[in-house]
Amino acid sequence: MKKIDITKPVRTVIGKKPVEIISDKGRGGFPYVGYLSGSNVLAQWSEAGIENVPEKTVKYLNMFSDGSYCIHITKDIADKFAGPNRLSCLRIEYEEGQFDE
Secondary structure, eight states: OOOOOOTTTTTEESSSOOEEESSSSSSSTOOOEETTTTOEEEEEEETTTTOOOOEEEEEEEEETTTTTTTSSSSHHHHHOOTHHHHHEEEEEEETTTTTOO
């Protein structure tokens, strides 16, 4: 299983509710201790019960008239390498593990 990074946003696996983790030193099989969104009662989770919220990544895709393309990490860099045969520059936003049909 993937280790939970408590410095980043966390949510429940079932229901996808936000969780505020205050410690990863809980006892037994439930090392993660914190608060479920809107609750004042401490709760515990195993690694199977919570997950990091997938982070969004943004890239910029230059499309060229010859059918080629190039992906850049910023729009400024995409514009710098545009060239006269650029047809478009597309902003692409995705989450880790996202697969479209």
